[in-house]
């Protein structure tokens with residue numbers, strides 16, 4: 132029987148199709164996927180919820196974020212500028228008036244990372260804001276590059292004439308009709324603030340553009356059918372830019388939005404998508420980051436104090452209605468010498484389960500954490516999972532990375548007992564790695580890349596520090612590993628801005644990279660200890 136797919140079922144099909152193309156691990160993809168869909172870093176939790184009722188007192192952070200994206204893009208001109216973060220160097224300009232833009236900068240600076248640049252945050256914030264307020268799902272493609280300095284000016288102002296606005300949007304890459312659409316899509320959220328525009332909002336607080344805080348077509352229904360509350364339509368004539376723009380085609384576009392919420396939604400998905408993907412020439416955006424229905428997260432292979440090897444990993448199940456307390460997920464692995472299990476007991480149950488029932492776009496998450504310890508001689512070569520949805524052992528499916536299993540690289544592993552934040556001296560952290568010493572291939576170039584959130588330049592500064600051979604006093608000596616330690620120089624008063632550490636080493640000309648370790652204040656759950664008890 133063929134039946135029409137519901138939107139949710141269509142979404143599931145999309146996940147499955149993309150899951151086939153995805154192979155774990157992919158540090159850059161995993162970071163963004165967890166940021167955008169699993170909402171793990173706290174970024175998507177910054178805005179308050181969108182409500183149906185208008186609110187003239189509480190600012191809408193979603194509205195502030197969407198306006199930020201437009202103001203960053205609005206100075207684009209023939210491959211120069213666009214979404215490049217330059218807005219955050221341009222906040223003193225009259226065209227960028229508004230505490231919403233500077234608040235956004237403050238909110239964003241703690242979320243900059245190697246894998247999410249400031250302009251990527253700006254674009255992702257637009258995507259998150261629109262969907263949190265009930266608008267369409269807009270694909271997010273990472274890869275934007277932070278500008279080094281302010282760019283040209285040219286954000287439209289409400290006093291502008293229709294001809295000036297049409298020319299500005301043409302410079303930005305939008306036709307006269309698309310201008311109507313993009314302004315309506317923006318002005319469905321938020322409003323005009325009295326402190327920023329006292330001549331337009333002569334009262335106090337915020338004069339909303341329409342009668343809901345949702346991303347909906349009320350910006351159009353209010354305009355066409357009334358009552359109109361948009362202060363850029365019914366305000367002083369000189370600043371009625373929305374009236375001039377909305378009426379510029381005899382109201383044809385606005386009538387189509389008022390007549391169809393679906394038309395408004397799909398038009399906005401396209402136009403806001405183009406807005407956030409307007410980037411300078413030379414910047415190449417990567418493919419859209421779609422959620423992966425089943426994926427390992429927070430993977431860490433480490434040498435324990437006892438000299439054994441611990442594998443820690445969380446299996447995430449993501450999608451609409453995935454929370455199922457009967458489900459049993461089992462971790463299975465193969466030791467380093469074979470594709471099976473030498474000891475015959477290479478399986479483990481999860482040690483804890485967590486879930487999130489209310490992610491964006493109707494999605495949910497259930498996570499299964501595992502931690503298993505084996506001898507360094509046995510070690511691991513790969514792992515996979517079996518999933519029993521009913522929990523009675525009758526129907527069990529396998530999750531194995533599309534067939535190849537999830538690979539374990541035991542040539543370079545972390546030493547948590549000897550990796551920590553340091554709050555004295557000129558060093559901010561000590562990262563110790565263990566490299567495999569019982570193979571034929573010699574190691575070279577053991578190093579740690581530290582990522583510092585530069586909250587002035589609004590960029591991720593990367594420093595690579597060579598690690599030197601030494602001892603790890605808290606570890607029982609074992610023949611399989613030798614220890615390399617890197618002291619990461621840095622200003623301890625900025626300890627929370629040292630967000631990530633990635634360690635790597637070269638074996639036979641091939642770079643082997645460990646997982647992404649979080650700094651002491653990092654929001655990631657895999658992170659270094661907060662202090663070093665002894666040196």
Ligand code: HEM
Pocket residue numbers: 190191193194195197198201228229230231287288289290296313314316317318320321322323324325327328337372
């Ligand atoms: C001719 C073009 C435009 C003009 C003249 C204009 C003007 C304005 C003005 C005067 C405000 C009030 C800001 C404040 O009170 O701080 C505002 C708010 C806003 N604009 Fe525009 N805008 C234009 C286009 C756009 C576009 C294309 C978008 C996004 C796609 C957008 C998104 C927003 C949002 C979301 C707000 C609400 C901000 C908040 O409530 O904090 N605007 N706009």
Ligand SMILES: *[C@@H]1O[C@H](CO)[C@@H](O)[C@H](O)[C@H]1NC(C)=O
Pocket residue numbers: 354355356378381382
């Ligand atoms: C467009 O709609 C506005 C608001 O309803 C109205 O004031 C204006 O006269 C309309 N313009 C045209 C050409 O119909």
